Amino acid sequence: MAADLSALVPLFVQNYHGIRTWRCGCPSWLGAALVCSDHGVVLDVAELKGIAKTIRKNSGSFAEGVDPVMAAYAWVASDPGASVSSMKVAWKALVAACFAPGPHLAMASVVMAERVARDDFRQVARHARQYYAAQRADHSIITGSDDIVPSLLLALSPMDVPTAATRTESAYQAVKPLFGYNDSQALAQVLVVGGAKVGDPGHFAALRDALGRAGVKACDPSALGLLVLASADHGWLSGMVAQVSAELAMSKVPARRFGRATRDTLAMVLVALAVTDAHTPLVRAVHLNMVARLVVRLQRAARVRG
Numbered sequence: 001m002a003a004d005l006s007a008l009v010p011l012f013v014q015n016y017h018g019i020r021t022w023r024c025g026c027p028s029w030l031g032a033a034l035v036c037s038d039h040g041v042v043l044d045v046a047e048l049k050g051i052a053k054t055i056r057k058n059s060g061s062f063a064e065g066v067d068p069v070m071a072a073y074a075w076v077a078s079d080p081g082a083s084v085s086s087m088k089v090a091w092k093a094l095v096a097a098c099f100a101p102g103p104h105l106a107m108a109s110v111v112m113a114e115r116v117a118r119d120d121f122r123q124v125a126r127h128a129r130q131y132y133a134a135q136r137a138d139h140s141i142i143t144g145s146d147d148i149v150p151s152l153l154l155a156l157s158p159m160d161v162p163t164a165a166t167r168t169e170s171a172y173q174a175v176k177p178l179f180g181y182n183d184s185q186a187l188a189q190v191l192v193v194g195g196a197k198v199g200d201p202g203h204f205a206a207l208r209d210a211l212g213r214a215g216v217k218a219c220d221p222s223a224l225g226l227l228v229l230a231s232a233d234h235g236w237l238s239g240m241v242a243q244v245s246a247e248l249a250m251s252k253v254p255a256r257r258f259g260r261a262t263r264d265t266l267a268m269v270l271v272a273l274a275v276t277d278a279h280t281p282l283v284r285a286v287h288l289n290m291v292a293r294l295v296v297r298l299q300r301a302a303r304v305r306g
Contacts, residue, residue: 005274009244012037012270013251019045026255027294031069034287038273039076048072051080062091064106065295073110086113090121097125103292104145108152111285115156128155134165142181149289150189157193164192171198178205183221190225190286194279210234214242216264222286223268230275241267265290
């Protein structure tokens with residue numbers, strides 16, 4: 001079932017401020033808070049800290065700065081220990097398929113552990129690598145670590161590799177005049193995984209413009225893709241996103257250093273969770289990819305400051 005937005009937003013705010021007492025990175029706060037809120041639970045910081053400590057202690061480079069998000073997924077599972085174990089096995093399978101370790105790979109292991117039977121991890125990881133290679137063949141410069149989760153989602157779709165590659169490239173070419181290179185690839189991936197027929201890309205720009213008129217900075221193409229999948233009523237969607245963003249601002253979510261763009265993106269994801277049933281796993285996966293991008297940005301900023 002889709003989430004009740006009137007309940008989801010206050011729960012997310014409560015969880016976010018609750019987890020801020022834990023000294024971890026802001027992107028991980030966002031991810032962990034949204035995971036628990038999406039599952040309709042008030043997070044327990046002490047429990048999450050314990051699970052995250054276990055992840056960091058036993059996993060080597062497995063967590064890569066997103067251990068609170070992984071801990072949240074494990075905590076909402078029926079067996080947290082088994083969930084963490086599955087994430088680590090999934091991570092090893094993805095590494096064996098020649099994906100590079102990092103926050104994006106850690107988030108891909110969460111997606112795989114949630115959606116794939118453990119005996120199929122290696123096969124699905126190799127399959128995901130084929131989808132990744134197909135995209136890289138067309139876009140060697142712009143295909144990178146942030147395409148690991150989308151490649152895994154393509155591997156979990158009913159499309160074979162040539163079909164997925166053709167559809168993704170077609171969607172990319174359609175939206176590129178409106179959104180640029182990297183943004184177009186991210187948007188195309190969401191649309192293809194979500195089963196959208198691209199056709200005239202004008203309605204993507206129309207939704208972006210409607211969000212802009214409502215005061216929303218639609219700077220994350222993946223989130224825009226989620227909303228396109230959710231409804232064709234641009235005015236209704238943009239109004240909902242603007243309202244949620246305003247509520248988050250009043251509640252001081254997220255931390256100021258991440259600014260309005262991150263808040264608006266969160267609002268888009270929350271609305272997507274609330275207005276769609278069929279694509280909820282996709283919404284979660286796209287959000288995990290967003291968290292990974294934020295963590296990477298934070299890590300790069302820290303290295304520059306250092």
